[in-house]
Amino acid sequence: MESLGIMGGTRDFLPDTMIRREFVIDTLKLLFRKYGFEPLETPAIERLETLTGKYGEEGEKLIYQVINSGSLANLQPGKRLEHALRYDLTVPLARVVAMYGDEMLPDPKNPKKQLRRLPRPFKRYQVQPVWRGDRPGQGRFREFYQCDADVVGATSLLVEAELIALAVEAFKTLGFQDFTIKINHRQLLAGLISWAGVPKSKEATTLSSIDKLDKLSVEAVKSELHEKGLEQDQIEKLFNVIKLSGNGAELLDEAGALLKASETASTGIAELQQLLGLLKALQVDGQHYKIDLSLARGLDYYTGTIWEIVTAAPVGSVGAGGRYDGLISTLSGGLVDQPACGTSFGLDRLLAAMEHLDLLQQIPRNTEVLVLRFTDPGAELILLSLVCALRKVGVRTEIGYNDAPFSPDGMRQQLGYANEKGISYAVIMGPDEMTQGMVTLRNLLTREQSKLPIVDAVNLISSRLHS
RNA sequence: GUGGCUGUAGCUCAAUCGGUAGAGCACCAGACCGUGACUCUGGUCGUUGCGGGUUCAAUUCCCGUCAGCCACUCCA
Numbered sequence: 001m002e003s004l005g006i007m008g009g010t011r012d013f014l015p016d017t018m019i020r021r022e023f024v025i026d027t028l029k030l031l032f033r034k035y036g037f038e039p040l041e042t043p044a045i046e047r048l049e050t051l052t053g054k055y056g057e058e059g060e061k062l063i064y065q066v067i068n069s070g071s072l073a074n075l076q077p078g079k080r081l082e083h084a085l086r087y088d089l090t091v092p093l094a095r096v097v098a099m100y101g102d103e104m105l106p107d108p109k110n111p112k113k114q115l116r117r118l119p120r121p122f123k124r125y126q127v128q129p130v131w132r133g134d135r136p137g138q139g140r141f142r143e144f145y146q147c148d149a150d151v152v153g154a155t156s157l158l159v160e161a162e163l164i165a166l167a168v169e170a171f172k173t174l175g176f177q178d179f180t181i182k183i184n185h186r187q188l189l190a191g192l193i194s195w196a197g198v199p200k201s202k203e204a205t206t207l208s209s210i211d212k213l214d215k216l217s218v219e220a221v222k223s224e225l226h227e228k229g230l231e232q233d234q235i236e237k238l239f240n241v242i243k244l245s246g247n248g249a250e251l252l253d254e255a256g257a258l259l260k261a262s263e264t265a266s267t268g269i270a271e272l273q274q275l276l277g278l279l280k281a282l283q284v285d286g287q288h289y290k291i292d293l294s295l296a297r298g299l300d301y302y303t304g305t306i307w308e309i310v311t312a313a314p315v316g317s318v319g320a321g322g323r324y325d326g327l328i329s330t331l332s333g334g335l336v337d338q339p340a341c342g343t344s345f346g347l348d349r350l351l352a353a354m355e356h357l358d359l360l361q362q363i364p365r366n367t368e369v370l371v372l373r374f375t376d377p378g379a380e381l382i383l384l385s386l387v388c389a390l391r392k393v394g395v396r397t398e399i400g401y402n403d404a405p406f407s408p409d410g411m412r413q414q415l416g417y418a419n420e421k422g423i424s425y426a427v428i429m430g431p432d433e434m435t436q437g438m439v440t441l442r443n444l445l446t447r448e449q450s451k452l453p454i455v456d457a458v459n460l461i462s463s464r465l466h467s
Numbered sequence: 468g469u470g471g472c473u474g475u476a477g478c479u480c481a482a483u484c485g486g487u488a489g490a491g492c493a494c495c496a497g498a499c500c501g502u503g504a505c506u507c508u509g510g511u512c513g514u515u516g517c518g519g520g521u522u523c524a525a526u527u528c529c530c531g532u533c534a535g536c537c538a539c540u541c542c543a
Binding site for chain 1: 502
């Protein structure tokens with residue numbers, strides 16, 4: 001019985017789910033383009049050396065290695081694997097920037113001039129699967145999709161502001177009403193930690209505890225920090241700042257006053273203040289973002305602003321981003337050193353959140369009209385020309401594959417098909433309609449139907465669909 | 468990488484204290500019938516995930532194994 005199956009942690013996306021995935025992906029891509037990002041795709045398989053040494057010890061183990069020639073038979077003992085499946089979309093981006101960043105093309109408008117193949121700053125989006133050699137678990141897959149938009153080669157805070165504006169617009173477009181982008185700054189955190197007297201060696205572990213504040217109580221986090229060897233007064237100092245609340249600007253002022261001794265923290269605070277101004281100027285709805293000093297996002301490579309998107313659905317964060325000015329240099333092996341900032345949407349979590357919030361039913365199935373087919377004399381020509389006419393005006397139309405003359409069973413069978421496929425309208429032309437020169441248009445949702453003259457059936461149907 | 472749960476006809480599931488398995492849907496044949504989860508009649512379908520053990524007897528108990536799901540760790 002279980003002779004067929006797929007590898008654990010991988011998935012088949014059947015049409016019903018694929019329609020939803022594409023809806024989300026298309027929405028995101030449209031917005032990426034709207035903000036001036038251009039598409040990039042890179043191979044699933046990269047050279048192993050491109051990927052190794054980039055993700056730290058934990059990540060290293062999860063790289064999906066690929067046998068050289070693609071065949072076990074050609075694998076020689078002792079010979080190393082040299083390829084691997086891509087682990088994320090950021091390393092390929094770094095590689096692309098390193099490989100093509102300086103490439104010039106002749107300017108078609110002016111033969112004496114040359115243009116960069118990759119404009120600088122380079123704004124690209126990329127929606128592709130990545131692989132992790134991980135044991136699959138809940139919400140964790142061996143193969144999953146990332147949707148990234150990054151800007152390489154610009155230090156302006158406007159990049160952060162635009163990426164956050166884009167994210168807000170994306171979530172609104174997808175139908176979310178209740179969502180928040182939590183914003184913080186790595187330098188603020190780093191400054192805070194050293195200001196509190198916590199040694200640099202404990203910075204990462206301290207951050208990972210602080211990041212749990214949305215799940216654990218203040219007390220639980222404090223005791224966890226205590227177990228990690230932080231002094232009581234260090235912990236108190238940390239929380240004096242972290243627990244600050246209020247609207248963005250006030251909160252930052254208070255934090256700034258407390259942390260004014262730390263130059264690093266002050267830099268971070270100044271940038272956040274500037275960012276708030278830019279977001280306002282970009283007319284981003286203030287209810288959808290807030291400064292959250294407890295946001296840490298464990299990732300070591302962030303150097304500036306960091307953010308995370310949460311919704312009302314209990315599925316964790318559905319997107320995240322930040323500035324990582326040193327990463328391109330690291331990932332490209334020191335070949336290029338460019339500042340970068342990006343945001344990423346978790347497609348699977350996004351869909352899970354939409355499922356929770358009932359936002360998916362708004363997404364229609366593909367076919368809009370099914371023309372029932374009967375082979376009665378004279379019917380074929382009319383039916384097929386009707387199909388052509390509907391398609392010509394852009395109505396997604398199917399014809400029933402019924403090879404028999406009009407019969408109740410044929411009707412049932414074809415309407416049943418329409419029902420299974422979630423088609424919203426059926427066009428019926430039986431003997432009655434034929435003699436009257438009419439067609440019946442049936443709304444399969446409301447089960448209401450009416451007869452239309454054949455001559456303006458197409459117009460009436462298409463206008464009904466677009467109202 | 469730890470802990471918990473599940474695995475029964477094509478699908479969704481049931482079987483009280485261990486007594487060799489049922490229902491709905493689907494499917495097939497037919498009735499009815501200008502209309503999609505309509506109605507009626509009849510019918511097909513399972514070595515209960517796999518392997519082993521306890522027992523007179525196992526879907527029910529025990530061990531192993533595989534697969535899937537959920538909670539931690541971690542991330543996306």
